[in-house]
Structures are given as C-alpha cells and as structure tokens.
Amino acid sequence: MPDPISSPQNPRIKALVRLQQKSAERRQQGLTIIEGLRELTVARAAGVAVPTVYVCPELLSAAGRQELQQALAPETEQFEVSKAVFEKVAYREGSDGVLALARAPQRRLQDLALPANPLLLVLEAVEKPGNLGAVLRTADAARADAVIVCDPRTDLYNPNAIRSSIGCVFTVPVVATSREELLAWCRQHGIRTYAAALTPKAKPYTDYDFRGPTALVMGTEADGLTPELMQACDETIIIPMRGYIDSLNVSTATAILTFEAIRQRG
CATH class of the missing domain: 3.30.1330.30 (Ribosomal protein L30/S12)
Structure with a gap:
C-alpha cells in the first residue's frame, strides 16, 4: 500500500x-x-x-x-x-x-428485466436524497422490481442517497427517465399506473387490486404530482387520513402502499 x-x-x-x-x-x-x-x-x-x-x-x-x-x-x-x-x-x-x-450503474427503462407481474415504485421530480434513499430501502425490503424516477431533481447516486438507502440504491434497479417515456413504457408492458394524489375522484388504496402489473406513482411532498402525470395515470388513490393533516411524508406513504401491494400478492 x-x-x-x-x-x-x-x-x-x-x-x-x-x-x-x-x-x-x-x-x-x-x-x-x-x-x-x-x-x-x-x-x-x-x-x-x-x-x-x-x-x-x-x-x-x-x-x-x-x-x-x-x-x-x-x-x-x-x-x-x-x-x-x-x-x-x-x-x-x-x-x-x-x-x-x-x-454508478447506468440503466434505461429498456434495460429492466421485468417478471411477468412486476411491482414498480415511481417517484416524480424527487429532490431530497433522503426521501429517495428511504424509498429505496422500502423497495429493497419489499423486493419491488424497480424504482423509476421521472425528471429527477437530484442524481440517483448522490452520496447522501447512498447513505440514507444504506446501499439499497445498488440492490434495487433504479432508472431515471421522463414522464412521457415512463407512460409509454408502462402502456407497452401492460402496467397499470396508480397515482397517489388528493383529488375529488381519488379512492382509498384498499379499494384497489394491486395483484396485476402495478406502478405506484408518487409526487413530491411540496407539490405532489404534476397535473400531466396525475391525469395520465389509470387510477388515483389516497391513504385516508383521520387527523388534522392531509398528507404523509412521501417515503412513509410509499411504504404503506407498497406493503399493501405485497400483502395482496401473498
């Protein structure tokens, strides 16, 4: 040495x-x-x-x-x-x-080797490495098939994202892409998209069947999903809130939805 x-x-x-x-x-x-x-x-x-x-x-x-x-x-x-x-x-x-x-691994959507019935976590415009890292830990724990980041505001391999994910950024396939590419790719592969958003038409997540090819789509804490992505998704879902606040940290909300999908899949 x-x-x-x-x-x-x-x-x-x-x-x-x-x-x-x-x-x-x-x-x-x-x-x-x-x-x-x-x-x-x-x-x-x-x-x-x-x-x-x-x-x-x-x-x-x-x-x-x-x-x-x-x-x-x-x-x-x-x-x-x-x-x-x-x-x-x-x-x-x-x-x-x-x-x-x-x-740093370099992947595109086309590089993902999906199973017949994938479970994907989608983050739009994530800007806090800590949130990205926490979602990656959830993805690793649930054995999700990939985390896809649309129009990211932080790079996927930011050292703080590596730290907060405890290295799970390397154990879960992670891809950065655009909103348009994501939606076209999901349609091509028959993946149903579920936008987590507080809207009048949104229904509780427990009303839905996540046993088929599924993408859970999450926005930022500050702004939520963009109207373009929210309206393009197949369904809009909410986590019913019983207290005074109307939302959760994005990593917490992602964990709740992800493990409901895992529960349904047995």
Missing part, C-alpha cells in the same frame, strides 16, 4: 471533494462516493465495481479491516489517509473510516 495521504491538497483528495460536492462531476466520470463499510459491502454484494478505497486506520477497527478486505476485489486500489484528511472528505459524522469510489 502506498504511503498514507496526509495533505488535504493531495490531488486525489481534491478529486474526491469535487465528486462529493458536484453532481456534474459524478455524471461526467460515471463515479460516485460510498462512505461506510456497511454500504460498501452491500454495493459489492450487488456487483458494483469499486476501483479505489480510502481507509483511515484511526477510525476502522481490526474486524472492520478484515471485513473490508473480504469485500474488495483483488485489483481495487487502496490508500490510507490521516484522520484530518478523512474528515475533510467524509460527509457524515461518526464515520467508520471507509470511503470508496464506485462506478
């Missing part, structure tokens, strides 16, 4: 900071940053290529070091960094001393 990196001005460290802070840099290089041994282990188990890993010996335990070596491919470059340097590039508190460069 090369000598430890102790200067924040090291070109490799500067490049890491740019990747962490700039989505354009991540897109251009096709790379993202994974922080944390657990997230890295999940990504490697999902087959994600990890060309480079940075380790802070002061933060990573001996058991963690052994687990890391078992997860990495033999060709992965490894560098040790000082605690001060690691804290410069880390994006969360209490990190365990592992940070990796990973190749």
Whole structure:
C-alpha cells in the first residue's frame, strides 16, 4: 500500500471533494462516493465495481479491516489517509473510516428485466436524497422490481442517497427517465399506473387490486404530482387520513402502499 495521504491538497483528495460536492462531476466520470463499510459491502454484494478505497486506520477497527478486505476485489486500489484528511472528505459524522469510489450503474427503462407481474415504485421530480434513499430501502425490503424516477431533481447516486438507502440504491434497479417515456413504457408492458394524489375522484388504496402489473406513482411532498402525470395515470388513490393533516411524508406513504401491494400478492 502506498504511503498514507496526509495533505488535504493531495490531488486525489481534491478529486474526491469535487465528486462529493458536484453532481456534474459524478455524471461526467460515471463515479460516485460510498462512505461506510456497511454500504460498501452491500454495493459489492450487488456487483458494483469499486476501483479505489480510502481507509483511515484511526477510525476502522481490526474486524472492520478484515471485513473490508473480504469485500474488495483483488485489483481495487487502496490508500490510507490521516484522520484530518478523512474528515475533510467524509460527509457524515461518526464515520467508520471507509470511503470508496464506485462506478454508478447506468440503466434505461429498456434495460429492466421485468417478471411477468412486476411491482414498480415511481417517484416524480424527487429532490431530497433522503426521501429517495428511504424509498429505496422500502423497495429493497419489499423486493419491488424497480424504482423509476421521472425528471429527477437530484442524481440517483448522490452520496447522501447512498447513505440514507444504506446501499439499497445498488440492490434495487433504479432508472431515471421522463414522464412521457415512463407512460409509454408502462402502456407497452401492460402496467397499470396508480397515482397517489388528493383529488375529488381519488379512492382509498384498499379499494384497489394491486395483484396485476402495478406502478405506484408518487409526487413530491411540496407539490405532489404534476397535473400531466396525475391525469395520465389509470387510477388515483389516497391513504385516508383521520387527523388534522392531509398528507404523509412521501417515503412513509410509499411504504404503506407498497406493503399493501405485497400483502395482496401473498
């Protein structure tokens, strides 16, 4: 292993900071940053290529070091960094001393290998990485077939989305697309679309049968679904609210609808 990196001005460290802070840099290089041994282990188990890993010996335990070596491919470059340097590039508190460069999977709708009866989660214009990450955890837990993001306002492999999903962004097929492409693709594959929206024609989600090919379509917390996407969906559904508020966090609402679909499917 090369000598430890102790200067924040090291070109490799500067490049890491740019990747962490700039989505354009991540897109251009096709790379993202994974922080944390657990997230890295999940990504490697999902087959994600990890060309480079940075380790802070002061933060990573001996058991963690052994687990890391078992997860990495033999060709992965490894560098040790000082605690001060690691804290410069880390994006969360209490990190365990592992940070990796990973190749972000690139998928299109056409790349999805769907089963005969798919269950899809659709997010429109998601802008908070934390919400995206939470939905991905739900998708992984429910074994949903894909998460599709229409017109995203955050990149799918934002380091904070990786963190909040605990690496599930790598275990669930994720695709970014446009509203028009999504609707045409769903029609082509016979997938029924259910828009979650508070409208006069919406019916409780328990009134519907989600056992067929299903896409649960969710909007942003601030604005909900755009009228164009809402009107183009086959059905409009609501989660009945019994208190004073009329909506839930989008990740919570997605979890409720997803597990109702799973319950119906047995």
